[in-house]
Amino acid sequence: MTDTLVIAIDGPSGSGKSSVSKAVARHFNLEYLDTGAMYRALTWYCLNEKVDVEDATALVTAARTFPYVQGTSPDEEVIEVGGVDVREAIREPRISEAVSSVASNLEVRQILIDLQRRFIAEAKNGMVAEGRDITTVVAPDADARVLLTANEEVRLARRGLQLGGTQNKDQLVHQVSERDKKDSKTTSFTEAAPGVTLVDSSDLNFEETIDAVIAAVNTALGR
Numbered sequence: 001m002t003d004t005l006v007i008a009i010d011g012p013s014g015s016g017k018s019s020v021s022k023a024v025a026r027h028f029n030l031e032y033l034d035t036g037a038m039y040r041a042l043t044w045y046c047l048n049e050k051v052d053v054e055d056a057t058a059l060v061t062a063a064r065t066f067p068y069v070q071g072t073s074p075d076e077e078v079i080e081v082g083g084v085d086v087r088e089a090i091r092e093p094r095i096s097e098a099v100s101s102v103a104s105n106l107e108v109r110q111i112l113i114d115l116q117r118r119f120i121a122e123a124k125n126g127m128v129a130e131g132r133d134i135t136t137v138v139a140p141d142a143d144a145r146v147l148l149t150a151n152e153e154v155r156l157a158r159r160g161l162q163l164g165g166t167q168n169k170d171q172l173v174h175q176v177s178e179r180d181k182k183d184s185k186t187t188s189f190t191e192a193a194p195g196v197t198l199v200d201s202s203d204l205n206f207e208e209t210i211d212a213v214i215a216a217v218n219t220a221l222g223r
């Protein structure tokens with residue numbers, strides 16, 4: 001861990017982790033790490049290279065060798081696999097549907113967790129890292145830890161809006177609620193672990209949510 005500021009944020013799908021974490025990183029002038037993007041990019045690579053995600057050996061080899069580049073600026077997203085810009089492709093429903101199989105492999109997780117820890121250790125300006133297991137596994141010793149939640153109905157509505165109304169209710173439930181259920185088998189993000197501050201954004205707009213997370217961080221820092 002660096003001696004600079006590290007903020008860990010976890011939460012379920014559609015709770016606002018990515019958008020809120022970027023704003024929090026800008027506020028504190030920190031770098032930003034989207035760990036979900038890593039699992040999504042590896043899934044994209046497997047589908048692209050026709051790696052069978054149910055074949056554990058092939059999956060682990062892919063995790064060890066996939067040519068991955070990720071930026072850490074909250075202002076400019078860089079996510080590349082083998083030089084291909086996959087920022088949009090990794091958000092497609094076909095990736096959301098396959099990513100939990102990849103993320104449930106414990107050896108794959110360890111490879112990506114090690115990579116995430118390296119990103120955090122190398123962040124000269126400190127970092128906001130967000131995902132499902134940052135507060136509990138990747139950086140339990142972070143300076144401030146927040147679990148960002150919102151009720152299921154609100155999260156489904158937010159994801160629906162974000163995808164421009166292209167997905168019906170059943171598709172959204174599949175991509176959000178059912179994925180959370182699968183992910184809950186390997187990571188714990190529905191209840192705040194000891195020392196982690198819960199921020200429920202169900203009744204907060206975007207700006208209010210950012211303010212609530214900044215306040216939680218300041219409290220954790222004793223400010």
Ligand SMILES: Nc1ncnc2c1ncn2[C@@H]1O[C@H](COP(=O)(O)OP(=O)(O)O)[C@@H](O)[C@H]1O
Pocket residue numbers: 011012013014015016017018019020158159161162201204205206207209
């Ligand atoms: N408090 C909020 N109120 C309304 N919309 C929000 C709020 N927080 C996030 N959003 C929007 O909800 C969508 C999902 O947020 P995102 O940050 O992608 O969530 P996650 O990373 O947890 O899946 C985005 O379009 C984001 O702008």
Ligand SMILES: Nc1ccn([C@H]2C[C@H](O)[C@@H](COP(=O)(O)OP(=O)(O)O)O2)c(=O)n1
Pocket residue numbers: 012013014015017035036037039040099100103130131132133134179183187
């Ligand atoms: N630290 C993390 C981050 C994401 N994951 C997995 C579980 C999620 O289904 C996928 C995608 O995560 P992502 O944060 O992009 O998903 P949402 O935008 O919240 O829907 O990756 C994980 O297992 N551990």
